[in-house]
Amino acid sequence: MSVDLATKSLLHDKLRFFITVSGVAFAVTLVFVQVGLFLGLMDNASLTIDQIDADLWVTSRNTPNVDFAHAFPETYVKRVRSTPGVARADNLIVWFMNVNLPSGAIEGTEVYALESFAHWNFPQGVVEGDLADLRRGPYMVLDDSAKKRWGHFAPGDYREVLGRRLKIIGRTVDAKSFTTTPLTFMDYRLAQSLNESDLRGNTTYILVKLAPGADAEAVRAEITKRLPYNDVFTKREWAERSRTYWIDSTGLGLNMYITVFLGCLVGIVVVAQTLYTSTMEHIREFGTVKAIGGGNGDIYRILGKQAMIAAIAGFALGALQAFALRPVMAKIDLKLIIPMELYVLVLLGAIALCLSAAVISFRKVATIDPALVFRT
Amino acid sequence: MSILHTRRVEKSFQEGRETISVLRGIDFNVERGEIVSLEGPSGSGKTTFLSILGCILTPTSGEVVIEGNAVSEKSLADIRKRSLGFVFQQFNLFPSLTAIENVEYALNVKGLRNKDARIEAQRVIEAVGLGDRQNFLPRDLSGGQKQRVAIARALAGTAPILLADEPTANLDSQVGTQVLEMFRALAKQENRALVIVTHDPKVRTIADRVVKIQDGALV
Helix, strand or coil: CCCCHHHHHHHHCHHHHHHHHHHHHHHHHHHHHHHHHHHHHHHHHCHHHHHCCCCEEEEECCCCCCCCCCCEECCHHHHHHCCCCEEEEEEEEEEEEEEECCCCCEEEEEEEEECCCHHHCCCCCEEECCHHHHHHCCEEEEEHHHHHHHCCCCCCCEEEECCEEEEEEEEECCCCCCCCCCEEEEEHHHHHHHCHHHHCCEECEEEEEECCCCCHHHHHHHHHHHCCCEEEEEHHHHHHHHHHHHHHHHCHHHHHHHHHHHHHHHHHHHHHHHHHHHHHHCHHHHHHHHHCCCCHHHHHHHHHHHHHHHHHHHHHHHHHHHHHHHHHHHHCCCCCCCCHHHHHHHHHHHHHHHHHHHHHHHHHHHCCCHHHHHCC | CEEEEEEEEEEEEEECCEEEEEEEEEEEEEECCCEEEEECCCCCCHHHHHHHHCCCCCCCEEEEEECCEECCHHHHHHHHHHHEEEECCCCCCCCCCCHHHHHHHHHHHCCCCHHHHHHHHHHHHHHCCCHHHCCCCHHHCCHHHHHHHHHHHHHCCCCCEEEEECCCCCCCHHHHHHHHHHHHHHHHHCCCEEEEEECCHHHHHCCCEEEEEECCEEC
16 A cells, blocks of 8 residues: 555644535535425425326416416316226315414415325325315314414314314324415315305316326327316426426525535635645645656645545535434424435535645646755 | 766756856766765855756756766656655655655655555665654654655665755754764665765765865866
8 A cells, every 4th residue: 555645644734624624514515405405395396296196187277386276167077087098087176275263363274175185195194183084074184384383283173264163183294385384185075165256166176097008198188188278287297397486486496506606616715725725835745746756647646635535524524414404404394305316416516626626736736846845 | 887977067047137057067977876975155056956966957958867868858757756866955754644654655656555665665764773763753753863764765765866955954963973974874885876965064074075066167
């Protein structure tokens, strides 16, 4: 094994090493938190679409996202059901309603109403109660996220929705929308009866399950033909459309890109500055490397390795910080989603960032005059 | 046969519009195993000449021949690696490496690696009497010990020419003498040529020949 001058020299000045690693870790944490929050919000934006076991969604024309639904005649579902290749089609109502709380306050809820939740495997996080019971009366199931805004509730309690007392018969967890409005689940007919002016005889979506082996594009084309004033999306398209709406309309995407850019910029400046200062302080050593027969390549390898070590150590520290922030974020209802691909991408990014920062030092090293070793 | 010789070496630098001539046609040669003391007052051009002998600078005109090969711009680093060992006034040790690692790293740069490098480093570090200090960092060594490490680094490998720039300047008189005697013994023992640039009159006592330089020319 050869003497590892790069590592030993880097670790020799521990404070400088810590500053370099902190710079990288800062950038890495910022990228993880920003992108993780963004993915978390986007996950909420299409969470219900992802959970509902439908292959196609029929919506009113130009519906921008799953939350902002518009009503259309519920009888359209019959045209869909009779379309070849359709195994099942049901109406789904998604509608915002007001809830009168015992405190006198009025809060909003986003209602998801189906005739049979079980057929669509939705919602998935039921922790108390049975969704099948929703059909038996004026009942509702609430998501626990409502507790933050509505105060404590439990099955057996009543809440007034659009002036009508409904009994809470169950609870779910992690059923969320991008709007942060708490989700409520109830029977389809009950939802219609709560807002007759908008929903009587109307639905907001038709969920479609394809028959085994059916060609999704052919079925979509046929439904589009039968319902010329509606839109038909595949599950993936509809989820993407819902997410894109929030990215475009809120500037969330731009905000994320700017913060990630600034994080990387700060990281690159810190690393470049510390590497360059370190290079200048070790200039005599690099001159010695040249004097004893080494070339620029030997010094580039030293600087490159130091940059790599800083990148990997900074990545590890940054990733650890981001990981530690997850439960903290969860406490304030923010979801930090960090997929494995992001870990790999950020690690590669950190290495690229540090190597680019080292380029400034490379340029300095190329001009080192080995004769400086004779100077006192 | 000389292992190193120069023919009509001249060196000038441009300073603004003025050309300053530092070396004026130096003819010089050193035999294998010979110890030469190169003396001269400050500004006489001795360090510039040493830089040219050490293939760190190229002459403006003239020729430098090392081990029978004329030095060219392209061959500088290769000749430094293969044929030369340096000892500097400021020691120029790597502060993050131990004494033995300083020597071993120089061998790595010269292309010797792994166990071979460690064995050779061990040999020279013991030859300079630092076997018991081999794992000390430079900051934990005295000036004389640092210079011994620097000498060990120059001796490591098979470079036939050793060049030393004021090797005793930062040492007290007694330690300087010890270092010089040890340096001479080792150079002679391994039949290496040694050129020492110095102000120190003690160097004369170990040199086979004294060469004086003044105003860029040998006198």
